[in-house]
Amino acid sequence: MNKTDRLLAIVLELQARRAVRAEDLAALFETSVRTIYRDIxxxxxxxxxxxxxxxRGYSLVEGYFLPPIRFTIEEAVTLLIGTEFIEQQFDEEYRHRARLARKKIEVTLSDRVRDETSRVHQSLRLLAPGKRSDSSSEKENLNNIRRAILDRKKIRFGYTKKTSPAAESAYSKRTVDPYGLVLVEGSWMLVARCDLRQGIRHFRLSRMEELTELEEPFEYPDDFDLKEYVPSDDRFLTVTLRFNPSLADKVKQSNFPYIEEMNEHPDGLDTLLRARQPDDLLQWVLGWGAGVVVLEPESFRQRVREEACKILERY
Known part of the structure; x- marks a missing residue:
């Protein structure tokens, strides 16, 4: 942190608290007490x-308040993402307040910062944020991709894809135009045009390695809007399950992404799922134990039987 940023941060810290010792400020900003004395x-x-x-330490004269300050692009994007999350996850009253807050933030921005903030914000999307991942590689890839999106530069990376738990992993090198980032169930996904596949593809950041930003620029298509983007649906496998009544609430709260419909009745909760392949559903279904039965199709019932027999053999 440079001196100018630290001076501003000290004032904000004093404004938020009645009194702060120099030693506490030094620890907070990772500098020496002597430096804090000079800053004060x-x-x-x-x-x-x-x-x-x-x-007691240092404090501001009562009644003093720091005048409004300008947001950086990164700070503005952070606040706008926060209002977007509240709009998605909270009730109507908070959604209304979040929309008002977003407008107030936007009017404080300069034209340049507003334009750049809009570009960055449009490249991010939250879908069922879920539990945050602690993967260090995912965080590093996220930072690098965000920068490439802002720079409008292609990226190259190695990608490992596993089509099913039983299949071997396939590794390939990809060069892509990064269009945007989407948070789904706690995992970041990149939506990009892949040179290898000659079309839009999705990549998990946690499966990327050796990611580099290239000097080659790319053009963002005029007809692409990440907020409105809906991927093509290739989930042709349909499975119907019946859960015991005692599990109905837990199933509803699970937010399993393959659930299409749920119908609760005295005999339990009938749930319709759609997926690309049986392995997308198998582990989740087995996790409910004897509390669920597969109604159809018979092929998936047989797959569950086979897996249950394998489990029995191990015990």
Missing amino acids: QALSEAGVPIIGTTG
Whole structure:
């Protein structure tokens, strides 16, 4: 953190708390106490009314409040994503307040920052955010891809894809035009035009390695809107399950992405799922144990029987 940013951060910290010791500020900003003393002196000389009290630390004169400040692009995007999350996850009252907050944030931005913020914000989308991943590689890839999207530069990476738990992983090198990032069930996905496949494809950031930004630019298509983008549906396998009544609430709260319909009745909860292949559903269905039965198709019933027999053999 440079000195200018640190001075501003000190004022914000003093504004949020009644009194702060120099030692606490030094620990917070990872600098020396002597540097904090110099920073406080610089702020005082700049006209910020700071009071130093022995044993209590520094505080602002009562009634002083920092005037409105300009947001950076990254700060504005962070706030806008926050309002978008609230609109998706909270009730109507908070959705209304989030929309008002977004408008207030946008009017404080300069034209340049507003344009750049809009570009970055349009390249991000939240779909069922779920539990956040702690993968360090995913975080690093996320930062690099965000920068490439902003720079309008192609990226290259190695990608590992596994079509099913039983299949061997397939590795390939990909060069793509990064259109946007989507958060789905806690995992970040890249929506991009793949040079190898000559079309739009989706890539899990956690399966990428050796990601690099290239010097080659790409043109963002005029007719593509990440917020409105709907991937082609190739989930042709339809499975119907019946859960015990005692499990109905848990199934509803599971937010399993392959669930299409649910119908609750005295005998239990009938659930319709659509997937690309049986392995997309198998582990989830087995996880409910004897509390679920496959109604159809017979081929999937047989697959569950076979897997259950394998489990029995191991015990």
